[in-house]
Amino acid sequence: MMKHEISALMDGELFEDEAEIMFDQLKQDPDAHRDWAVYHLIGDVLRQPEYVHRDISAAVSECLLNEPTVLAPRSHAIKQKARVFALSAAASVLAVGVVAWMSLQISPEAAPQMAMQQPDVRPVNLQIQPKSNDYLMAHQEFSPSNDMNGGASYMRTVTYNPGEKSQ
Amino acid sequence: MRVWLGFCGLLLAANVCAAEGNARFDWLKTIAFAGHQTDYSGVFVYQYGNHVETSRITHVVETDREYEKLESLDGPKREIIRHHGQVWCYKNHKMVQVDSHQGQVRFPLLLTDQLSALSENYRVSEAGIERVAGYDTQVVLFQPRDNLRYAQKIWVHTDSGLLLKSAVLNDKMKIVEQYAFTQLKMGPGVDRSWIASSATTAFLGKGKGKDRPARNKVAATVNSGWVVDALPSGFKKTMEVIRPMKGKHAPVTQLVFSDGLSAISVFIEPADGDEDDVEGLSSRGAVNLYHKVVDKHLFNVVGEVPPRTVMQVLNSVRYNGK
Numbered sequence: 265m266m267k268h269e270i271s272a273l274m275d276g277e278l279f280e281d282e283a284e285i286m287f288d289q290l291k292q293d294p295d296a297h298r299d300w301a302v303y304h305l306i307g308d309v310l311r312q313p314e315y316v317h318r319d320i321s322a323a324v325s326e327c328l329l330n331e332p333t334v335l336a337p338r339s340h341a342i343k344q345k346a347r348v349f350a351l352s353a354a355a356s357v358l359a360v361g362v363v364a365w366m367s368l369q370i371s372p373e374a375a376p377q378m379a380m381q382q383p384d385v386r387p388v389n390l391q392i393q394p395k396s397n398d399y400l401m402a403h404q405e406f407s408p409s410n411d412m413n414g415g416a417s418y419m420r421t422v423t424y425n426p427g428e429k430s431q
Numbered sequence: 432m433r434v435w436l437g438f439c440g441l442l443l444a445a446n447v448c449a450a451e452g453n454a455r456f457d458w459l460k461t462i463a464f465a466g467h468q469t470d471y472s473g474v475f476v477y478q479y480g481n482h483v484e485t486s487r488i489t490h491v492v493e494t495d496r497e498y499e500k501l502e503s504l505d506g507p508k509r510e511i512i513r514h515h516g517q518v519w520c521y522k523n524h525k526m527v528q529v530d531s532h533q534g535q536v537r538f539p540l541l542l543t544d545q546l547s548a549l550s551e552n553y554r555v556s557e558a559g560i561e562r563v564a565g566y567d568t569q570v571v572l573f574q575p576r577d578n579l580r581y582a583q584k585i586w587v588h589t590d591s592g593l594l595l596k597s598a599v600l601n602d603k604m605k606i607v608e609q610y611a612f613t614q615l616k617m618g619p620g621v622d623r624s625w626i627a628s629s630a631t632t633a634f635l636g637k638g639k640g641k642d643r644p645a646r647n648k649v650a651a652t653v654n655s656g657w658v659v660d661a662l663p664s665g666f667k668k669t670m671e672v673i674r675p676m677k678g679k680h681a682p683v684t685q686l687v688f689s690d691g692l693s694a695i696s697v698f699i700e701p702a703d704g705d706e707d708d709v710e711g712l713s714s715r716g717a718v719n720l721y722h723k724v725v726d727k728h729l730f731n732v733v734g735e736v737p738p739r740t741v742m743q744v745l746n747s748v749r750y751n752g753k
Contacts, residue, residue, distance in 0.1 A: 312738075390714060391714070392718070393713065396720055396733075398529075398677050399720065402676065403718075405518070406689070406694055408693065411467075412594055413594060413610055415490070415499045415501045415513055416486070416501070417610075418501055419477045419610075420477075420715055421511075422503070422520065423477070
């Protein structure tokens with residue numbers, strides 16, 4: 265139950281008040297605290313295997329455990345991070361669902377592998393922040409993808425996340 | 432109609448010489464030509480990770496000037512109108528001009544030397560005929576020769592040359608992002624009434640719109656003195672400007688490099704000291720962004736290339752000026 269909630273918190277699926285309660289629980293409960301650290305580690309390894317070398321997991325967990333600041337529901341900035349932070353089991357399943365379905369639609373060579381190995385899901389946790397949209401827009405003007413996709417590529421510059429508050 | 436016929440001729444020519452290796456790159460010219468010269472309107476899906484979004488695009492050509500409207504169909508209303516180098520964006524209930532490059536005609540984009548650079552960095556293969564949005568398409572695959580760029584798979588409408596679907600694939604041939612039309616209408620019959628509608632003309636008028644922001648100064652081409660030492664092979668500098676940017680006190684230097692299929696932009700500006708984080712990597716679909724504060728400068732590198740490439744580029748930026 266607790267695990268499920270940690271997972272939801274990492275996915276940004278909790279409301280702010282629920283998240284505050286979870287943060288408090290995480291601070292008090294060492295088991296939950298450890299789960300939280302381990303989930304992040306799993307997420308990190310899944311997403312960026314090329315940056316993970318042998319036998320650093322212990323060191324990484326230790327570092328994570330030694331970083332109480334991660335847990336402090338400090339300010340706006342930290343909430344943002346918590347919200348977009350990680351990809352939990354639930355989200356992975358959803359992502360695999362969508363990606364696998366899309367692969368079947370478009371890419372016969374990718375489809376069979378999909379069933380066999382861990383999906384190479386993009387790091388959805390590290391979404392480009394809306395404040396960087398201007399860089400994307402400025403880049404888009406000069407990208408060859410403009411001439412390929414026409415204006416369709418501009419969708420990247422104004423795309424939204426359902427969790428994101430429009431301002 | 433004339434354009435249409437001329438275009439079919441071109442397409443035929445492209446097909447006839449497709450046996451030659453380089454001729455496959457002609458699909459790119461075909462797409463670019465068709466994309467600029469065809470009237471079309473359709474609904475497409477844009478997907479990356481677990482994000483799926485539906486949008487409508489309408490493109491019409493009037494006396495050689497293009498008008499293009501992109502509307503989001505999911506979530507909050509967002510709209511982008513492009514016309515002759517101007518880009519307008521409707522977001523959060525406001526229409527603002529985000530860029531103006533009037534007089535700067537970039538078509539035709541693919542020059543011969545760019546095409547030869549492409550063949551040095553990508554293997555191209557035709558991968559059969561598939562149906563997309565009810566039309567027959569030729570599938571063409573561009574596979575990079577190194578791991579510093581993504582593979583691209585495109586579905587080209589065999590009659591019109593329009594790009595009906597495209598996918599960006601990583602080095603494991605997994606999809607990073609894709610666009611696909613689900614419904615498309617071409618030729619006469621495409622709605623063009625919106626061009627004359629009051630909202631559009633107010634913004635696309637002769638530059639007299641009241642909301643035209645003060646920052647709308649033309650970006651100045653410069654030699655800024657900034658250089659990138661570790662560009663992937665085949666990336667050539669296509670642009671170097673100093674430009675104003677929204678919310679920035681100082682102008683921003685932008686360098687753009689392209690290998691013909693994808694581009695990398697390097698943005699350099701004085702660090703304002705209150706950056707939330709001094710370094711970070713983030714992504715949206717095929718676009719990766721790496722930013723870092725070094726020596727009181729904020730660097731942002733953006734490109735539709737893998738994370739390692741934007742990092743490599745940023746870490747090799749150097750000031751070579753006075």
